[in-house]
Amino acid sequence: MLRNKQFLILLIPIFLISCNHQVNKESGINNLDGLLTQLPDPPVDYRTAPLWDWNEKINEEDIAFQLQKFKEGGLGGVFIHPRPGLVTDYLSDDWNKLYKYTVEKGKELGMKVWIYDENSYPSGFAGGHVQDRFPDSFQNGSGLGLLKISSLSDTSGLNLRV
Numbered sequence: 001m002l003r004n005k006q007f008l009i010l011l012i013p014i015f016l017i018s019c020n021h022q023v024n025k026e027s028g029i030n031n032l033d034g035l036l037t038q039l040p041d042p043p044v045d046y047r048t049a050p051l052w053d054w055n056e057k058i059n060e061e062d063i064a065f066q067l068q069k070f071k072e073g074g075l076g077g078v079f080i081h082p083r084p085g086l087v088t089d090y091l092s093d094d095w096n097k098l099y100k101y102t103v104e105k106g107k108e109l110g111m112k113v114w115i116y117d118e119n120s121y122p123s124g125f126a127g128g129h130v131q132d133r134f135p136d137s138f139q140n141g142s143g144l145g146l147l148k149i150s151s152l153s154d155t156s157g158l159n160l161r162v
Helices: 002-018 032-038 060-072 093-109 126-133 135-139
Strands: 051-054 077-082 112-115
Touching: 060 093, 077 093, 093 112, 126 135
Parallel strands: 051 077, 077 112
Antiparallel strands: none
């Protein structure tokens, strides 16, 4: 019992901070009592929404089945995450049709659907579409490096932004 109370004591400030202390009239969460009454069965906006890997042949029947199971499992939504193995070409007409279907099915089930538009790595790769259209982009990028200096006078000639 003590552990549950400790967990709630930690959870409540995190929850309130994540909501930016805004009153959410739709969910009834505008004070501690509202929060505590919603914890056992939170509104969709406060439920888990995991990455949903699309890494095989996707079709409407599978989408409907999986979304229904996600809903039954208590999820509030999903982030569609295209991954290597995806048979439907990323950003093709078929892919966009299936994405649109997923959004519509999610609305029907009262769930949120987002896209995680990284199809593979690195960020901005877009499943090879960027490199295909802009071959020279393959050799360009930005990154971080470590540069040790002993004083500010050592920074002359460096382009430092603060």
